Amino acid sequence: MTTVANRLPREFRPSRVHTGFDVEKVRRDFPILAQRVRGKKLVYLDNAATSQKPQVVIDAISRYYEEGNANIHRGVHYLSEHATEEHEAARKTVQNFVNAAQAHEIIFVRGATEGINLVAQTYGRAHVNAGDEVLITAMEHHSNIVPWQILGEEKGARLRVAPINDRGELLLDEFEKLLNPRTRMVGVTHVSNALGTVNPISRIVQLAHGHNIPVLVDGAQAVPHTQVDVQALDVDFYVFSGHKVYAPTGIGVLYGKTALLEAMPPYQGGGDMISSVTFEKTSYNKLPYKFEAGTPHVAGAIGLGTAIEYLNGLGIANMAAFEHEVLEYATEAISAVPGIRLIGTAAQKAGVLSFVLEGIHPHDVGTILDQEGIAIRTGHHCAQPLMQRFGIPATARASFALYNTKEEADALVAGIQKVREVFA
Amino acid sequence: MSDLRELYQDVILEHSKAPRNYRELPLANHKAEGYNPLCGDHFTLYVDLDGDRVRDISFQGSGCAISKASASMLTQMVKGKTKAEAQELFDKFLQLVKGEGNGNQAELGKLAVFSGVCEFPVRVKCATLVWHTLRAALEGKQQAVSTE
Ligand SMILES: Cc1ncc(COP(=O)(O)O)c(C=O)c1O
Numbered sequence: 001m002t003t004v005a006n007r008l009p010r011e012f013r014p015s016r017v018h019t020g021f022d023v024e025k026v027r028r029d030f031p032i033l034a035q036r037v038r039g040k041k042l043v044y045l046d047n048a049a050t051s052q053k054p055q056v057v058i059d060a061i062s063r064y065y066e067e068g069n070a071n072i073h074r075g076v077h078y079l080s081e082h083a084t085e086e087h088e089a090a091r092k093t094v095q096n097f098v099n100a101a102q103a104h105e106i107i108f109v110r111g112a113t114e115g116i117n118l119v120a121q122t123y124g125r126a127h128v129n130a131g132d133e134v135l136i137t138a139m140e141h142h143s144n145i146v147p148w149q150i151l152g153e154e155k156g157a158r159l160r161v162a163p164i165n166d167r168g169e170l171l172l173d174e175f176e177k178l179l180n181p182r183t184r185m186v187g188v189t190h191v192s193n194a195l196g197t198v199n200p201i202s203r204i205v206q207l208a209h210g211h212n213i214p215v216l217v218d219g220a221q222a223v224p225h226t227q228v229d230v231q232a233l234d235v236d237f238y239v240f241s242g243h244k245v246y247a248p249t250g251i252g253v254l255y256g257k258t259a260l261l262e263a264m265p266p267y268q269g270g271g272d273m274i275s276s277v278t279f280e281k282t283s284y285n286k287l288p289y290k291f292e293a294g295t296p297h298v299a300g301a302i303g304l305g306t307a308i309e310y311l312n313g314l315g316i317a318n319m320a321a322f323e324h325e326v327l328e329y330a331t332e333a334i335s336a337v338p339g340i341r342l343i344g345t346a347a348q349k350a351g352v353l354s355f356v357l358e359g360i361h362p363h364d365v366g367t368i369l370d371q372e373g374i375a376i377r378t379g380h381h382c383a384q385p386l387m388q389r390f391g392i393p394a395t396a397r398a399s400f401a402l403y404n405t406k407e408e409a410d411a412l413v414a415g416i417q418k419v420r421e422v423f424a
Numbered sequence: 425m426s427d428l429r430e431l432y433q434d435v436i437l438e439h440s441k442a443p444r445n446y447r448e449l450p451l452a453n454h455k456a457e458g459y460n461p462l463c464g465d466h467f468t469l470y471v472d473l474d475g476d477r478v479r480d481i482s483f484q485g486s487g488c489a490i491s492k493a494s495a496s497m498l499t500q501m502v503k504g505k506t507k508a509e510a511q512e513l514f515d516k517f518l519q520l521v522k523g524e525g526n527g528n529q530a531e532l533g534k535l536a537v538f539s540g541v542c543e544f545p546v547r548v549k550c551a552t553l554v555w556h557t558l559r560a561a562l563e564g565k566q567q568a569v570s571t572e
Contacts, residue, residue: 359441360489361463361486361487361488361489361492362463362488363463363465363487363488363490363547363550364432364488364489364490367428367431367544367546367547368428368432371427371428378463379462379463379464380463380464384464387464393463393464393465393466393486393487394463394464422428422432422437423432423437423489
């Protein structure tokens, strides 16, 4: 018997009802949503690629450049001091958001991709040797595959892949069997960007820790939809991208446990990451600065802090319950369309509705929906091995955010009907 | 809807549903593969070249309606033509789908149905993938052709 994760991980269990989540009011916070595209009302359902930004985030970034711009950690002057404070306040906000034990466990990076590469190139290079293994799952984004392959090529290490079932759920028994004395690292996505599957992270971490193997979790698609508690999950590393959670591009987060981060060599060398430099020897700065070489994306960090405060204001549990309701509604509505096959039908899902239409290529679906003002993504979603697993070249993917409504789900279904008419 | 109808003309839909010359060609002396990594389109083109002339041509693979219809019609149009004639047709076809032509579609024959593609810049690659693949096949290139 193969067990699948059929209980909703605690952090994703929606409260039964959302109280006072006023989606129309929320929509007014996002100026871009009022736009018309191709003469139609914009229906933005490409949130897994990137989310739109609320006015408060846009304003925070403008205000920084209008009133607060300075380099940080370096100046004795007023503006520099103030910019440094704001940057570090954003770090505190992220710390509280994911419930990290310490602010210095929050490393600002460019995004999930850079976070994973950082871990592979520092922790990975220090601990993975010839004959060792890194274990991932069949539903990883290329960003949680390729960095480990690069490391494996350099070190002569092997990438192992835990399989999934036809619903797109991780086979935990198979995963467990793949853990062995050569496994040095587990890398797993919290939520699949192509399927929407929510993985049972606590259980995965328990199993890996049973073998003393650290776990890196790719939270790029989880953080926008749920409250993450890195201490409760007991993950060793957790990464996410700001731009998928209503913040700007170019800013993201690597969380790591202090002891691991302390022991890791630096990633990039340069300014800010040192405590003293001579031509003979350099000693590195303390956490988190050891991993933040060069002038960081100050405006991005401030934007991320503001986005998180915005979410906190709405209530994340409230938001998650509302999103869950819309996704269920959309799933049901789309399932009624003749010729639809949903790709990713896990018991526990968040944010994503991936599908194929019989006899019609996803690319054609995307073009026709676009003419209706509906933005979706078509293609392999940076998960080519996953597409191979399902025997398809691509899917059409509608992905939802906190501002998407049931009416928009209806518009999607009407758009798909139009696709069928064109191809009738 | 009018732009959409321009793109998905009946002839194109019909070819995508029932592609012509959709088979392997056991006697092919030239062969090439074409990929569009962004959308997963993947075609193999088989060419039986008699000296300088295309004696027979066929294809297999999967892709969107535009790329499949383009492949299907390419095989019809190129059969019997010389390499140079095929290249000339490709040049004209490229101008058409990029909207750069002189408006003279007569030489293109039924390929003129692809004129709607120029309104959809991201779909130009779909229409031209198999043409790039043809060029690779005729040049005897070993490496697969990619749109990226
Ligand atoms: C699951 C997952 N991991 C990682 C990434 C990479 O994120 P980014 O491109 O922001 O670094 C993405 C985004 O596409 C994703 O969906």
